[in-house]
Amino acid sequence: MKLYPLFADLSRRAVLVVGGGAVAERKVAALLAAKAQVTVGAPLLTPQLESLVRKGRIAHRAGVFEASWIDHAWLVVAATSDQALNAQVAELATLQRIFVNVVDDAQLSSFHVPAVIDRSPVIVAISSSGEAPMLGRLLRERLETLLDHSIGPLAALAARLRKRIRRRYPDLALRRRFYQKLLTGPVAELLRRNQPEAAAAAAEQALAAPRPDAVGSVVLVGAGPGDPGLLTLRALRALNEADVILHDRLVSLDILELARRDADRIEVGKQAGNHHATQDQIHALMLEHARAGKRVVRLKGGDPFVFGRGGEELEFLHEHGIAFEVVPGITAALACAAYAGVPLTHRDHAQSVRLVTAHCRSSMDTLDWAALAQERQTLAVYMGVAGLETVQAQLLAHGRAAETPFALVENGSRAEQRVVTGTLADLSELARRHDVRSPALLILGEVASLSRRLAWFGAEPLGAPVASEPAAPPRVVPRIPRRAAVETLRAIHRA
Structure with a gap:
């Protein structure tokens, strides 16, 4: 994170704006909305700024900039067309440890003015760290359509009731659930209908209702392979x-950033050779927090029911009387x-798909290799990096053709995704040559030959092209910045 986001209370605090043109006029308007005490320093002012001076809403320092203008200011904005003067203002403000913004010059600025969505008292600010202000404005325009104007009155109503809610619900888990109902239920709907009196009455009724007991539960959630855009x-x-x-x-981390900020996050990753012990610890943690009345999310990569031990965890919860639900990934x-760019099924190549796990020797010994070696099917081998030599040897020994194409996908769907392609005869050697690491998934079958033509995400596939497929033409893939995608997705959910 390049910048530390914060909201400044400028009410009745002195702010200096150097410059008297149209840009300064826009900055002054925003500062006045924040109730700052604004002084504009410039030889000449726009008619609108002159009008504000006459009305006593801003002060004016006429003439050429002087260092003393900065004294006692909380913030300084340099908004002139003179780059040298802007740099001088920035240098003097920095020497006095005063935050300064130089319009259209991120390098000289110690604070940046974001694109703002105003649903007072709720304020949404969007920053591109000064790198792409037009992108910030584009995101603001999109989010404006998603955030209903009733959000402001809803926040104000919650603020009026805050102390009473805290007294009524001293238990944090119960208080969170009450807020969830208050902010997303009938009260919010009444405010969307512009019925504030009815909304206030509904809020009072909800606050007076019998207080429920704290009952915990567990939600088994599939996080997908890594791209936050694939989260449901x-x-x-x-x-x-x-x-x-x-x-x-x-x-x-991109997915974890979408979670509520104050939720307790506990990593429970399994390590090779210690799966059973770690699984027992996971069971114990789910039980402990659910019995304490907490809402527990068991967040698992991919889908909980595909090589994720989700069934074992639900059996444990069922045996101990803990309520649960499942969100597929x-x-x-x-x-x-x-x-x-690999279609798992294709009319010309594969009519079936087999999902296989090869994370340890015992699991591979139980596989039906003769069935897996049949043609016109696709194999998707999970957790198989350490066992690629065994997979290769067993498939070849049971009759799978040496020229069968494969695609080995490392960090699939993530920014660092790599794809290695080749044929079964060279599988383990190519994996070693390109130092393929976990997490990686092996896709083996005729459909894998399409990767070089149909791949669209990330870098071009590595390894040798399969002889039956022509080399792919160069491609240019438009990419949405990941941070922008994450923030937009979060806003869609909260709307």
């Missing part, structure tokens, strides 16, 4: 309602194949 809306809702999040080691086979 139901999963987003669960993350924002969670008191505790028990997450796998490989759940991406996009499993790695679907996501990695799609992001690598």
